[in-house]
Amino acid sequence: MNKPITQFIEKYFLHFNAASLVDAAKGYEKQLQQGSKMLVSLAGAMSTAELGKIFAEMIRQDKVHIVSCTGANLEEDVMNLVAHSHYKRVPNYRDLTPQDERDLLDKGLNRVTDTCIPEEEAFRRIQKHIVKIWKDAEAKGERYFPHEYMYKLLLSGVLEEHYEIDLKDSWMYAAAEKNLPIVVPGWEDSTMGNIFASYVVKGELKASTVKSGIEYMTFLADWYSKNTQPEVSKGIGFFQIGGGIAGDFPICVVPMLYQDLEQTDTPFWSYFCQISDSTTSYGSYSGAVPNEKITWGKLDIDTPKYIIESDATIVAPLVFAYLLGM
DSSP states (O other), X not given: OOOHHHHHHHHHOOSHHHHHHHHHHHHHHHHHHTTOEEEEEXXXXXXXXXXXXXXXXXXXXXXXXXXXXXXXXXXXXXXXXXXXXXXXXXXXXXXXXXXXXXXXXXXXEEEETTEEEEHIIIIIXXXXXXXXXXXXXXXXXXXXXXXXXXXXXXXXXXXXXXXOSOGGGOHHHHHHHHTOOEEOTTGGGSHHHHHHHHHHHTTSSOGGGBOOHHHHHHXXXXXXXXXXSTTTOSOEEEEEESOHHHHHHHHTHHHIIIIISOOTTOOOOSEEEEEOOOOOOTTOSTTOOGGGGGTTTSSOTTSOEEEEOSOHHHHHHHHHHHHTTO
16 A cells, blocks of 8 residues: 555654654554544644644544644634635745734734734634624523534535635534534634624623633533543543643643542543644743653553654644554
8 A cells, every 4th residue: 555655754754853753653543543532632823734634634534533722723724714815925924024014914914923814804704604603592592612603603504605725624624524522722812702702892792602611621521531431442642732721721631530520530641742842941831741741640650652842734744644544
């Protein structure tokens, strides 16, 4: 069977971070083969980096069982779906002056490193439809999580006229089709979260219409408990892209169950890998080595642990390509 990417990786990725990548990919593969499930966390701007081109296939092939992501990653995949041609790349972003940055703002272009998200085409195309879904739910006395509202938006078909990329390259659409569990900690600081808050300030929506972060944690606690039952899986692995709240929020569910709820039979995460270019440093979660998580009751002594200190936009697609047999 022809697997050019996999064969290239196995032949040339032999030492240092390259070897860590191969070890982590093989460890992920072993988890799936032994009947474990996998959580993938997305921090940074991975959706704007178009990770959906390969992550969607990971979801379709059941190599991801739950996602934790920032509100930005939740919405930016959908924004790319409906406004891709309006994005502007700025290769010389390191040379921009404060005035250059202000000029981008005045043009409605919000910059993420070398890529500008077009506010009018991206945010506004989604806004009128998502606001209607929020208001319809509230009128019926219904409440949903942020990702559930986005699933409703995608599956309703109201955005179809705006699609600008192949639908198979949207990880959110793949997730919606499978009704994949997602937790979105800190959703309030995303653009859609800000828009929702503005309607609450104006008195047009109630804050309670969107379920909260605490409710996400209680949902995750229930999901983790059910999915670590021996008849369901051989454990849950944790594949972390970047750091921050997308990683720290879900990994804490294990010590919460074990310590705060005194469910002392709760298993630790069965695998851990982090892709990060964060320098190991004082007081940093993203820069903490995996062994530190043992002291917090998240990982065990013999949990397979990997850290790939590199750019996630390079590393994550390679790991996923390996897992997909490309």
